[in-house]
Amino acid sequence: MRPRLCSLLAILLLLVLPLAGCSLLRDGGGAPDASVTVAVFDVGQALAVGVITADGHALLYDAGNSREDAETVILPFFRSQGIEQLEYLILSHPDQDHVGGMPAVIEGIEVASFLDPVLPSTNRTYLETLRLVRERGIRAVRAERGRTLQLGEQVRVHLLWPQRPFLTESSGEVSDNDNSAVLLLEHGTVRFLLPGDLEEPGEKALLAQGDAAELRAQILVVGHHGSRTSSSEAFLAAVRPAVAIVSAGRENPYGHPHPEVLQRLRAVGAELYRTDVDGTVLIHSDGTRWTIEIERGPSR
Ligand SMILES: [Zn+2]
Numbered sequence: 001m002r003p004r005l006c007s008l009l010a011i012l013l014l015l016v017l018p019l020a021g022c023s024l025l026r027d028g029g030g031a032p033d034a035s036v037t038v039a040v041f042d043v044g045q046a047l048a049v050g051v052i053t054a055d056g057h058a059l060l061y062d063a064g065n066s067r068e069d070a071e072t073v074i075l076p077f078f079r080s081q082g083i084e085q086l087e088y089l090i091l092s093h094p095d096q097d098h099v100g101g102m103p104a105v106i107e108g109i110e111v112a113s114f115l116d117p118v119l120p121s122t123n124r125t126y127l128e129t130l131r132l133v134r135e136r137g138i139r140a141v142r143a144e145r146g147r148t149l150q151l152g153e154q155v156r157v158h159l160l161w162p163q164r165p166f167l168t169e170s171s172g173e174v175s176d177n178d179n180s181a182v183l184l185l186e187h188g189t190v191r192f193l194l195p196g197d198l199e200e201p202g203e204k205a206l207l208a209q210g211d212a213a214e215l216r217a218q219i220l221v222v223g224h225h226g227s228r229t230s231s232s233e234a235f236l237a238a239v240r241p242a243v244a245i246v247s248a249g250r251e252n253p254y255g256h257p258h259p260e261v262l263q264r265l266r267a268v269g270a271e272l273y274r275t276d277v278d279g280t281v282l283i284h285s286d287g288t289r290w291t292i293e294i295e296r297g298p299s300r
Helices: 002-019 068-080 102-108 124-135 198-211 233-239 259-267
Strands: 025-027 034-041 049-053 058-062 083-092 110-116 139-142 148-151 156-162 182-189 191-192 219-221 242-247 271-274 281-285 289-292
Touching: 002 148, 049 068, 058 068, 058 148, 068 102, 083 102, 083 148, 102 124, 110 124, 124 139, 156 198, 198 233, 233 259, 242 281, 259 271
Parallel strands: 025 289, 058 083, 083 110, 110 139, 191 219, 219 242, 242 271
Antiparallel strands: 034 049, 034 281, 049 058, 148 156, 156 182, 182 191, 281 289
16 A cells, blocks of 8 residues: 555645645845846836746747837846856747847857747838848747747757638738737746737637647736737636736836736736836746845835
8 A cells, every 4th residue: 555655745736736836925135046037127018937947048038128228128138147058049020019129139249040930021220120130140930839949958948829821811911910929927836827919819829729739828918918809818828827927018008908908817826027117027937936036116
């Protein structure tokens, strides 16, 4: 009976450990003993998420709204962590609030690979980004469902979206938001979901592709800055986030994050952080548990 009891205990532990993550609010201070840090940068009404592993590998997903975001927030962070190269620079979609800082990033730090969904766009900053990628001989890769990247020894990045043919608006035009590159980062049992600006039609299409377990993640960077047209109940029911981080600008004209989205996040039990209140939000993961560090905000 003993060995059987042991294996039962082992199974129980395996079931419990993934749920054992906790978040500690800390006002500044040094990073705890963590092997992966994910930074949801405070870049106003825009998005930029950095990932750094303990073995020195780094990724940037979107680059904020402007050159200034890159020069004052994103690049200083990587430099302060001793990062001299981004292994992957990933663009969710070519809207200004995501591509804005990309040229300055490419000029400011070495980039090995650039990934984007290759959506039709006339955005000048996007076209400038593509020109710099070409000029500097950066490897360009299409971001699409089914691709998996390895970031250092410990982090796997699964590209869950988009998939061709691209989703279209009612006008027939290819939708930027609904074809966002969606990333699922896996570090041990800790999972992060980055859905870019995916809205409900994109969420639905993604849900229809795989099983809901594919989307399960303890940490969710909330889609489309907390817009009411994203974070549908069905999507949140699949993700079941313990922590939700909204990237939105202070007093932004869109009213992001929308109260209905905050209500839906509360309904699934997610602990909420928002860059307009908390500043840059750092999540440190050791592969089993995580801690959260915020730049500012009311003490809680
Ligand atoms: Zn956006």
